[in-house]
Amino acid sequence: MNKKLIHQWLEKVLGKDIHIKEMTQMKGGISSPIYRIKTSDDQEVVLRQFTNKEWLGNCPDLALHEAKSLECAAKTGVPSPKIIAFDEKGFETEHPTVLMSVLEGEVILDPDNRKEWLRGLAQTLATIHTVDVNMPWNYYTYNRSFETGDLSWSSVPDQWLKAIQIVKNDRPHTEIGFIHRDYHPANVLWKNNEVSGVVDWVNACIGPRGVDVGHCRLNLAQLHGVDTADAFLDEYLLLTKDHFSYHPYWEILSLIECLPGPPEVYRGWTELNKSDLTNQLLIERLDQYLLSLLNRFVE
Structure with a gap:
């Protein structure tokens, strides 16, 4: 500087x-x-x-x-x-x-009350998705080539190949609107047990709302496991049942952006004092999350 x-x-x-x-x-x-x-x-x-x-x-x-x-x-x-x-x-x-x-508040990655934390994350995202704006930036996947690299780090490499084939196929019809594009717990601030703000809007664009859901779920699956990612989805779907059509395609597409692997612990998490993660734990959790998404997918 x-x-x-x-x-x-x-x-x-x-x-x-x-x-x-x-x-x-x-x-x-x-x-x-x-x-x-x-x-x-x-x-x-x-x-x-x-x-x-x-x-x-x-x-x-x-x-x-x-x-x-x-x-x-x-x-x-x-x-x-x-x-x-x-x-x-x-x-x-x-x-x-x-x-x-300046926005006041702190990032919380290990909440005392996980249910209330997930509800706050879901409510905030649902609110973001209600706004109607015009902007020239449109969604695109970061992993445009869908190249896998070496999948030997995974215990289910054939299932990753199946997921890659899914995202290569035609995308399902979905609602398009304003999305944060990088919505996850490390970009949400809390104060007095309530969300006090959302930061890091540089990737915001017009795109499928399921991308925001999928990106947040991907981060939650890595931070805490599939059950936590599923609980967030349940909260979001409850809040948006009248204007959101869920499809796991967008979550699979978000997951594929992890490739090529192997996954590594995000430095931003360790800087925010998340110390219980290892590369091997992330691999296990991502394999489990992948299988859960494939189980949701109906061609």
Whole structure:
């Protein structure tokens, strides 16, 4: 980070005669560094810089994308950061940069009351899915080639091949709308046992709502096992029974994005003090989750 450039830019967008009083890198910013900044006039803001050259090569408009996604997120009623300013190409800040408001709360990965935690996750996602917005970014799967690599790490490699064949077939008809695209427990903040906000909207787009459900379920299956992922689905379906048609295809598609394996413990989880996971445990849980999804699938 070029602090001199950041200082000059903050003066421009927040007002003259301020300087950075405190700057702390926040946990969980794996794909891009995120800083909480306190200025000399006691404003607190969050600054995100996109420094990953490979990611920017594939998605050169990341700062613009997140800024517009935050504008859309504000319409959901779910607490989310408010966009303050962005430097789309990084001409003023060295890297593409987004400046946003602070959300209070903490990430909870091991809740004291798992049922209430899952209900909060499901209710928040269901609320996000009710908003009607227009934006130019549309869903696409990250694993476009569906190449498996070596599946010898799995105890059921033939079942992974079956799943890959499923996602290569025609997609089922489904509801399309505004989705977070990276909705999972590490992007949800809690305060006083209630959801206080959702962060990391850079991948938000128009797409199948089942993708959000599938991505969250994938993370829950890894963090806590299939039963927890199933319990989340039950909560979500109860809340959306009048306007959501469930199909396991989207969950299988989300799962396939783990490939090529073998799976490894996500560094963001360990930075958030999730210490009971191992690579082998993830492999076992993903195999179990795969089998549960195939059991749900009816051609």
